[in-house]
Amino acid sequence: MTFSEMIRSDKPVLVDFYATWCGPCRTMTPVLEELKQRIGNAARIIKIDVDQSPQAAAAYGIQGVPSFILFQHGQIKWRSSGVLPAGVLEQQIRLLL
Numbered sequence: 001m002t003f004s005e006m007i008r009s010d011k012p013v014l015v016d017f018y019a020t021w022c023g024p025c026r027t028m029t030p031v032l033e034e035l036k037q038r039i040g041n042a043a044r045i046i047k048i049d050v051d052q053s054p055q056a057a058a059a060y061g062i063q064g065v066p067s068f069i070l071f072q073h074g075q076i077k078w079r080s081s082g083v084l085p086a087g088v089l090e091q092q093i094r095l096l097l
Helices: 003-007 023-042 054-059 086-094
Strands: 013-018 044-049 067-072 075-081
Touching: 003 013, 003 044, 013 023, 013 086, 023 044, 023 086, 067 086, 075 086
Parallel strands: 013 044
Antiparallel strands: 013 067, 067 075
16 A cells, blocks of 8 residues: 555555654654554554655655654645644544544
């Protein structure tokens, strides 16, 4: 399944734009693992390395990492940057369920 197919699905898709050199991005790894445990298959979580996919970062105006965009039906439903607790991310996803 391609990225564009994933973000157009009925299921919410949280995209984590990150970089391997980014300390706050590494801080988010266990948070996203906790989030996955909380939401199960209700939503999909995708990580995109901005250094490996600069065109994707540019397409969505990513200025800093970590940045998060929540998609559903191909539309941006929410976006934020910086380190966030799992509860904040879960709340945004649950609003779409």
